[in-house]
Amino acid sequence: MTLEFRAALAARTMDVSLTVGPTETVAVMGPNGAGKSSVLQVLAGLLKPDSGHATLDGRSLFELSPGTTWLPPHARGLGVLAQDPLLFPHLSVLDNVAFGPRSQGLGKVASREAARHWLGEVGAMELSSRLPAQLSGGQAQRVALARALATDPELLLLDEPMAALDVNHAPFLRSLLKRVLAGRRAIIVTHSVLDALLLADRIVVMDGGRIVESGTTSTVLAHPRSAFAASLAGLNVLQGTLNGPSLLMDDGVLVTGRPSSVPPVPPSVGGQDGMAAFPPSSVSVFLTPPHGSPRNVFKVRVTELEPHGDHIRVRAARLSADISAAATAELALEPGSEVFFVVKAAEVVLYPA
Numbered sequence: 001m002t003l004e005f006r007a008a009l010a011a012r013t014m015d016v017s018l019t020v021g022p023t024e025t026v027a028v029m030g031p032n033g034a035g036k037s038s039v040l041q042v043l044a045g046l047l048k049p050d051s052g053h054a055t056l057d058g059r060s061l062f063e064l065s066p067g068t069t070w071l072p073p074h075a076r077g078l079g080v081l082a083q084d085p086l087l088f089p090h091l092s093v094l095d096n097v098a099f100g101p102r103s104q105g106l107g108k109v110a111s112r113e114a115a116r117h118w119l120g121e122v123g124a125m126e127l128s129s130r131l132p133a134q135l136s137g138g139q140a141q142r143v144a145l146a147r148a149l150a151t152d153p154e155l156l157l158l159d160e161p162m163a164a165l166d167v168n169h170a171p172f173l174r175s176l177l178k179r180v181l182a183g184r185r186a187i188i189v190t191h192s193v194l195d196a197l198l199l200a201d202r203i204v205v206m207d208g209g210r211i212v213e214s215g216t217t218s219t220v221l222a223h224p225r226s227a228f229a230a231s232l233a234g235l236n237v238l239q240g241t242l243n244g245p246s247l248l249m250d251d252g253v254l255v256t257g258r259p260s261s262v263p264p265v266p267p268s269v270g271g272q273d274g275m276a277a278f279p280p281s282s283v284s285v286f287l288t289p290p291h292g293s294p295r296n297v298f299k300v301r302v303t304e305l306e307p308h309g310d311h312i313r314v315r316a317a318r319l320s321a322d323i324s325a326a327a328t329a330e331l332a333l334e335p336g337s338e339v340f341f342v343v344k345a346a347e348v349v350l351y352p353a
């Protein structure tokens with residue numbers, strides 16, 4: 001039993017197909033304007049696509065061709081938690097949470113009982129009689145989570161739920177979400193790799209209104225295929241054609257590496273599209289090309305220098321190197337410098353695209 005979803009909307013250049021299992025949490029990630037929120041809006045019934053359909057455990061949420069079904073938001077069996085808690089300002093915390101069960105036809109007493117249960121689950125029982133204006137941002141978000149869960153939704157939609165919280169409140173909500181998402185079906189839009197790591201079973205990367213990559217969180221971070229996932233994973237990633245222990249890039253540069261073994265990937269077939277990944281910390285920077293052991297040498301022009309932990313990150317178009325401040329000074333690096341990025345073959349992991 002799953003969520004099956006497909007939607008295309010020309011006005012937002014969106015065309016997405018997505019399946020989510022009964023107890024799966026999927027993180028939707030991608031650059032600004034990729035279409036992540038639009039996917040949630042279509043699922044929530046707030047944005048109508050040109051075509052597509054969605055079924056939740058066999059029940060149709062919408063079907064735009066050939067017939068037309070379009071369930072209104074409240075009839076979809078969803079819980080929504082956005083960046084803004086959007087609580088009803090005139091209702092107490094208890095009544096905000098009781099609102100959903102009450103709308104589903106539960107009696108007043110039973111609805112309040114359910115609300116108390118969920119307020120207890122999110123550690124907000126003592127806030128029951130307050131009005132939303134009397135809550136901190138973190139408290140309001142916890143109440144909004146209780147409200148989203150109180151209707152026992154078949155699918156929880158979370159749109160950057162931690163984004164508006166300060167650094168002190170975010171960890172608490174994150175661990176709370178980890179607990180409540182276990183065994184539930186959820187889609188979380190997030191810019192945070194930490195949220196994806198801790199909360200999601202699978203990452204879907206969107207770009208330009210389409211899904212460009214999808215896989216278990218660990219696979220996507222270990223073997224990124226899109227530029228966005230590579231940046232999330234903090235890796236340099238190059239694209240080309242696999243041939244034995246090397247990758248031939250479109251510009252004719254040959255990258256030597258070792259086939260990936262974790263998780264197992266099929267042995268590479270010559271001529272197959274593939275990727276080569278290596279961390280910026282494995283890259284050395286030279287002013288002249290070095291000789292010796294099997295190493296990959298990329299002639300590059302430095303575009304940017306920026307602090308990165310206790311190192312300096314040297315950026316050059318699609319590659320980055322992390323080197324010490326002393327080495328940066330010794331090489332007299334600055335934007336525009338022509339240098340050689342050097343990485344040992346043993347540090348480069350090759351895998352199919």
Ligand SMILES: Nc1ncnc2c1ncn2[C@@H]1O[C@H](COP(=O)(O)OP(=O)(O)OP(=O)(O)O)[C@@H](O)[C@H]1O
Pocket residue numbers: 011012030031032033034035036037038039
């Ligand atoms: N209300 C709107 N009306 C028209 N176009 C919109 C509207 N909201 C978003 N868009 C457009 O739809 C596309 C997808 O936007 P969306 O907000 O879904 O992306 P996103 O991945 O959630 O971005 P972000 O990370 O910045 O929130 C973008 O091109 C955006 O400009």
